[in-house]
Amino acid sequence: MKPIEECTIGIAGMGLMGGAIALALRNRCGVMRNNLLACDIDRNALTLAEEAGIAQGWTGGAGEMLARCDVVFLCLGPAALLQFLDEWEHSFKPGALVTDIAGVKESIAARAEKLRPDIEFIPGHPMAGAEGGGFAAAARCNFQGKNYILTPLTRNRPENLLFLKDLIQRMGFGRITETSPADHDRKIAFTSQLCHVIAASLIDCEADINIARFGGGSFEDFTRIAMLNAPMWAELFTVNRKTLLERINQFENSLGEIKALIRDGKTAEMEQRLTRVRERRTALDELNNI
Amino acid sequence: MKPIEECTIGIAGMGLMGGAIALALRNRCGVMRNNLLACDIDRNALTLAEEAGIAQGWTGGAGEMLARCDVVFLCLGPAALLQFLDEWEHSFKPGALVTDIAGVKESIAARAEKLRPDIEFIPGHPMAGAEGGGFAAAARCNFQGKNYILTPLTRNRPENLLFLKDLIQRMGFGRITETSPADHDRKIAFTSQLCHVIAASLIDCEADINIARFGGGSFEDFTRIAMLNAPMWAELFTVNRKTLLERINQFENSLGEIKALIRDGKTAEMEQRLTRVRERRTALDELNNI
Numbered sequence: 418m419k420p421i422e423e424c425t426i427g428i429a430g431m432g433l434m435g436g437a438i439a440l441a442l443r444n445r446c447g448v449m450r451n452n453l454l455a456c457d458i459d460r461n462a463l464t465l466a467e468e469a470g471i472a473q474g475w476t477g478g479a480g481e482m483l484a485r486c487d488v489v490f491l492c493l494g495p496a497a498l499l500q501f502l503d504e505w506e507h508s509f510k511p512g513a514l515v516t517d518i519a520g521v522k523e524s525i526a527a528r529a530e531k532l533r534p535d536i537e538f539i540p541g542h543p544m545a546g547a548e549g550g551g552f553a554a555a556a557r558c559n560f561q562g563k564n565y566i567l568t569p570l571t572r573n574r575p576e577n578l579l580f581l582k583d584l585i586q587r588m589g590f591g592r593i594t595e596t597s598p599a600d601h602d603r604k605i606a607f608t609s610q611l612c613h614v615i616a617a618s619l620i621d622c623e624a625d626i627n628i629a630r631f632g633g634g635s636f637e638d639f640t641r642i643a644m645l646n647a648p649m650w651a652e653l654f655t656v657n658r659k660t661l662l663e664r665i666n667q668f669e670n671s672l673g674e675i676k677a678l679i680r681d682g683k684t685a686e687m688e689q690r691l692t693r694v695r696e697r698r699t700a701l702d703e704l705n706n707i
Numbered sequence: 708m709k710p711i712e713e714c715t716i717g718i719a720g721m722g723l724m725g726g727a728i729a730l731a732l733r734n735r736c737g738v739m740r741n742n743l744l745a746c747d748i749d750r751n752a753l754t755l756a757e758e759a760g761i762a763q764g765w766t767g768g769a770g771e772m773l774a775r776c777d778v779v780f781l782c783l784g785p786a787a788l789l790q791f792l793d794e795w796e797h798s799f800k801p802g803a804l805v806t807d808i809a810g811v812k813e814s815i816a817a818r819a820e821k822l823r824p825d826i827e828f829i830p831g832h833p834m835a836g837a838e839g840g841g842f843a844a845a846a847r848c849n850f851q852g853k854n855y856i857l858t859p860l861t862r863n864r865p866e867n868l869l870f871l872k873d874l875i876q877r878m879g880f881g882r883i884t885e886t887s888p889a890d891h892d893r894k895i896a897f898t899s900q901l902c903h904v905i906a907a908s909l910i911d912c913e914a915d916i917n918i919a920r921f922g923g924g925s926f927e928d929f930t931r932i933a934m935l936n937a938p939m940w941a942e943l944f945t946v947n948r949k950t951l952l953e954r955i956n957q958f959e960n961s962l963g964e965i966k967a968l969i970r971d972g973k974t975a976e977m978e979q980r981l982t983r984v985r986e987r988r989t990a991l992d993e994l995n996n997i
Contacts (some may be wrong), residue, residue, distance in 0.1 A: 544923030564920055594920045601921075608918055608926040614965055615905060616929070617984045622961035626987065628898055629994045630854055630884045631891075633834030635932045636898040637995070639906070642925045643988040647981035655974045665966050669959070671912035675904055676955050684945045691937035694907045697916065698933040704919045705927070 418487070418514060418580045421587075422447045427486035428455045428472065429479060429501060431462040433547060433646070434518045435492030436555025439471045441588035454482050462552045480508035488584075491517040494649050495656050499528055511535040514577050518543055520605060520649075521656045522568045522598035530570055537577045542566040542601065543590065544609075550646030560589035566605075568598045606660040611668060613650055614661070616643040708777070708804060708870045711877075712737045717776035718745045718762065719769060719791060721752040723837060723936070724808045725782030726845025729761045731878035744772050752842045770798035778874075781807040784939050785946050789818055801825040804867050808833055810895060810943045812858045812888035820860055827867045832856040832891065833880065834899075840936030850879035856895075858888045896950040901958060903940055904951070906933040 418424070426448060428435045439455060442448040455472040456479045457463050463474030475482040483489060483505055491498055498519055509515065515538045519525050522540050529538040544564040547557035565585050569578055582593050596604075620643040654661055678687045708714070716738060718725045729745065732738040745762040746769045747753050753764030765772040773779060773795055781788055788809055799805065805828045809815050812830050819828040834854040837847035855875050859868055872883050886894075910933040944951055968977045 544921065546923060546925070559924075563924065564922060566921065592920060604918055604921040607913055608921045609923060611909070612926055612929045614969075615909070615962070617981055618962040618965050619901070619905070619958060620984045620988045620991075621965065621980065622957045623897055624987070626991045626994055628894055629991045630882060631834065631856065631894040631898045632854060632995070633836060633899060634849075634853065635836070636902055637992075638928045638931070639902045640988055640991075641928070643984050644992070645981060645985055647978045647985055651974050651978035651981055654969050654977060655972055658969055658972065662966065662970055665962070665969075667912045668909060669962070672905070672908040672955070672959070675908050675911065676952065679904075679944050679948055679955075680952055682945055682948065684941050687944060688937045688941035690911065691907055691935060691941055694910045694933050695935055695937055697914070698910045698930055701910075701916045701919045701930075702927075702934070704916055705922070 418577065421488070421584055422449070422452075424448075424452065424487040425485050426453050427475075427482050427489045428453070428492055429457075429482075429489065430492035430497070431455045431457040431459070431466050431472070431474075431552050432492060433550050433552070433554045433558065434543065435490065436462075436466060436471070436552040437545070437558035437560065438490050438492065438518070438543075438588070439466065440555060441560055443471050445589055446584065446587045454486065456482050465552045479505050483508040483513070484510055486510055486513060489513055489515045491515065493517070493519070494652050495519045495521050495524060496652060498525060502528055502532065506532060506536070509533070509536045513537065514539070514581065516541045516581060520609065520653045522566075522601045524656065526568050526570060526598040530572070534572075537573060538570065539573050539578060539581050540568045540570070540598065541581070541585075542568075542605070543585075545590070548641055548644040550649065562589070562591035565590040565593045566601055567593060567595050568601050569595060602657055603660050606657055606664045610650075610653060610657060610661050611664045613642055613645055614654065614665060615668070616640050617645070619643070708867065711778070711874055712739070712742075714742065714777040715775050716743050717765075717772050717779045718743070718782055719747075719772075719779065720782035720787070721745045721747040721749070721756050721762070721764075721842050722782060723840050723842070723844045723848065724833065725780065726752075726756060726761075726842040727835070727837075727848035727850065728780050728782065728808070728833075728878070729756060730845060731850055733761050735879055736874065736877045744776065746772050755842045769795050773798040773803070774800055776800055776803060779803055779805045781805065783807070783809070784942050785809045785811050785814060786942060788815060792818055792822065796823060796826070799823070799826045803827065804829070804871065806831045806871060810899065811946045812856075812891045814946065816858050816860060816888040820862070824862075827863060828860065829863050829868060829871050830858045830860070830888065831871070831875075832858075832895070833875075835880070838931055838934040840939065852879070852881035855880040855883045856891055857883060857885050858891050859885060892947055893950050896947055896954045900940075900943060900947060900951050901954045903932055903935055904944065904955060905958070906930050907935065909933070
């Protein structure tokens, strides 16, 4: 693969993450505007990206764009991504390095295994969203030091994986973790989907917005992710349903046990349990700072 | 009441909030070190506060300190506070303005109603904690723009309430809300205690700290409050048990309904529900910015 500055790069889907990746490629990786093509079924998103000077909106059909691109970021939700691959698989440039950003990986990786052998698809998941959605929210994404997960296919060539990892780091991300699609989906169900389900349930269960006068900062931080992209999360919850339901059950069990300690007034046991929680969460922070 | 700069101020309990209030009085309200007295059963906390130059550690017994103070902040947990009032009620200076910071208000306000008539006790709750606990964490508290709740007694004199509210604003707080102790405890059970129960349950239910590699920022924000002061929260959960259990049930109901939508693959209904959640949480932010 030639240096990224010399590649033609395509972004399919100029939403929150597509926009944020385009910004990072332009601002941090030396990619020129003329080398960065973007397509989207929403012409307005392309106009916004053009006006911001970060990409050339491609209005000639995805197929023509893909035929020119050495590197492609598919920034679509799972169902749209699978449909996109079915429709445009024949259009990718031979040898193209392709990656995606979908929040579930099992179905994507399974489809990627069956792609044309001359397409190098490396499934990925940048762990750096922001509340809201759409291109207008892209500038709120901060990649600096964030986690990035890759679930490489056995057929991926090591040099292409290295190229992508280097690019990810140049975009600002911190730790890159390689794992299996199933492991990704199980862990993400916990750290991402379950947290969104909980925050949504918390806001769902209280209609009085005057409750805001009683927030101390942690409530606001806690529920910020409830300002979510509803169609995207409804889809992710559905696609990863089986694993997510296991995670919800796991959480409900702990919540039920803690509730029982409160109900039964077992303050000493509660204190022990909360001490263990505090230690575990502190260890997690320390792991993150390494 | 004379101007705060001329008052002798006492702080009983030089922990996280006592320390943060002392810092705010010194740095933002023009209170001199010599006018700020602190007592604590932990001599080490007093030494730290003295070394930081923010207060004079009072080692001659709480009674002697109280006898000198025009204004007193009682920065103790609910049980310690009730015990402190029983032990030292006779020692307060006649006419002293006294307030507290305890996270529950019904039991405190009930006790305050029975105090000597020449003690002006105005129950309060600064909504500005920080993870961790103890004086060493005090500097992490940020009062700027935060909420402060007061549950005045019917016997409180308007001019004293105004004095305290002015002082609270000078310490940096934003909105001050006056309400009944019962309303405070019901709302705080939601915005504060329930969030801590949930964050603790989430960390409790997953032992694998490598999960940190899969965090995208929201997980870390979401669970930061799990680094909690275990004895304090165990006590608050127990004291406010009845209301907190109602709040947990309320949350469990919403979680159960959302779980059913996921289980049954009702993606469209889920999207509708998440859209309502998003709108409600956004309205809450807008209310906060007013």
